[in-house]
Amino acid sequence: MSKQTKTPNYIKIAIDIAHRIINNEFLEGSKITGRTTLVSIYNVSPETIRRSLALLKDMNVVTINEKSGIIINDKQSAKDFLNKFKTKSDFTHLNSETFDLIKQRKEIDNKLEKNINSIIEFATQLRNVGSIIPFESIVEKDSIAVDKSIGELNFWHNTKATIIAVKREGDLFLSPGPYFKINAQDVIVYVGEDSVLETVKNYISLPSNIHTK
Known part of the structure; x- marks a missing residue:
């Protein structure tokens, strides 16, 4: 306002x-x-x-x-x-509106900069793993991964894959740490040898009542 x-x-x-x-x-x-x-x-x-x-x-x-x-x-x-003061009032309103638009543009520019930085960071993650193309797998609601942290899942130990990002309802969480909890319908973005695609899918398709090490 x-x-x-x-x-x-x-x-x-x-x-x-x-x-x-x-x-x-x-x-x-x-x-x-x-x-x-x-x-x-x-x-x-x-x-x-x-x-x-x-x-x-x-x-x-x-x-x-x-x-x-x-x-x-x-x-x-x-x-x-x-008439003179009406013109002055109109000018004041126009001046105020212009500064509001400049403020909105700055907010948009800041958001664009934030998104660009996220894209650059994500691209850097991909460069760091060489030419390996990342895989994606969706977590179903009855998956063993739901409501568990990456650390609790021992994800790398069980799959030999490294999670580099998690997509959730339009948001992208880069480099999630061991305490990051997985929700149903999350999309896990991970890298590893070609064989990890099948390994990860098999692992996260395990039912939630299975205990893993």
């Missing part, structure tokens, strides 16, 4: 006065007798009203006469004032 910029009170009051002029609450050519009247209307400090009026004076919406008070000039000047 984007962080909204808080509009200062003196700008809000200046905008409200301009709206009142357009809506004939403050009539063209009429006078507001001093800042104290506006202070009581808006319940703010005299300094806030002074800044609001200075803003309106700069856009020729009002004329300030220290003796006779504040004179309302014309509706068109009030409209021009509001």
